[in-house]
Amino acid sequence: MWNNWNEVDRMFGAMNVLRNHFNNLNSDFERPLGVNFGWRNMDRTPLTNMVDNGDHLQIVAEVPGMSKDDLNIKIQGNYLEIGGKREVKAPEGYRVHRSERGATSFTRSFTLPSEINVEKVEASLESGMLTLTLPKAEAARAKQITIN
Amino acid sequence: MNEQNQVATREQTTPVQTAKRMRVVAPLVDIYENEDELLLQADVPGVAKEDVNVRVDNGTLTVSATRRVNGDGNAQWLEFGEAEYRRSFSVPQTIAVDKVRAELKDGVLTLHLPKSESAKPKQIEIKAV
Missing domain, CATH: 2.60.40.790 (Immunoglobulin-like)
Known part of the structure; x- marks a missing residue:
């Protein structure tokens, strides 16, 4: 069984990556007024x-x-x-692709x-x-x- | 026991993101096309010319720009901060990469992506026999 230790190890590694990922997500959510991550400011009032x-x-x-x-x-x-x-x-004279x-x-x-x-x-x-x-x-x- | 130690060391060496990441923001864009070129306009307020990075690589156009904010004093409210504007687009392979032109004015980045000669529509003349 211990021969598979690498597998377990790798799984822990993956979990850590995932956890970091969620932590980063969180830090974005918690920033005051910083919730407009990514697509933002669609109401077009200037920040x-x-x-x-x-x-x-x-x-x-x-x-x-x-x-x-x-x-x-x-x-x-x-x-x-x-x-x-x-x-x-x-x-x-231009066609609009995206606006x-x-x-x-x-x-x-x-x-x-x-x-x-x-x-x-x-x-x-x-x-x-x-x-x-x-x-x-x-x-x-x-x-x-x-x-x- | 040995294996447990292994886990412990692994835990310690897991890369932890210490540096505060700059927020990545997707800029709003307009994309136009005519016979000669694709035209892209993106809102990137507060970006200096030297902080803009445009790359065309294997059919992907990546625009990235960093906006720095120098604010000293006592913040009353802050709605924006330092940010990296970044967005990627798929562009046809027929873009003449060496002729791409970029302009930056009033916080709007304009990219001219000319089509290569072979991709332009050709007028075929009918020869009189």
Whole structure:
């Protein structure tokens, strides 16, 4: 019977591979907001990231295929609205085999965690990523407190 | 007993994936065709030109691109992260592999896959006798 030990050994190996596989699956499921694995973002609202850098907030949004004329950004106080549209037309004289990207239009609004100095907001668009830099209003900034 | 030890050592040496894997995302694509070429467009926001990799190998076209995210600061919410866009397609053998052209603009990757001469439709002229 022990001659077959290799077989058993191999089976354990296979089970480990399987277990790793499931672990990986799990790690994808458990990621916050990361459930859209593979086919994702079919509702076509752009995904965004936001970080707080102390004196300013930064929002980055995925807006592939949109030029700056297609985007529309509005801010009022701590309310931010990003809107955009994209037209995808089949090029002249081509047959369509597959069309997943599609024309889209969206608006997404955010309540920012602090008041923004609207005058100093900067927006840039690079390789399909919209970056908004939103300096916090003076009153909302972190203040250094000196201990007496 | 010896055999049990064997199991134990085997368990320890099983490769464990330590490195955090980059998430693999299938980009959305449009595929068009005319007489001269296949045209593929894929949404790959945030990818730099040098991080795109296009390979045609034995009838399979593989597009892969890595998107890096540099974010410092205190994250309030993160909906996307570093990712590898990857997708494979079957393409006819008649693609002229050496003439494939790729462009990247506004986060959209455009691939021109020209058909080789022999695969293009030919107009046959009727000769007057």
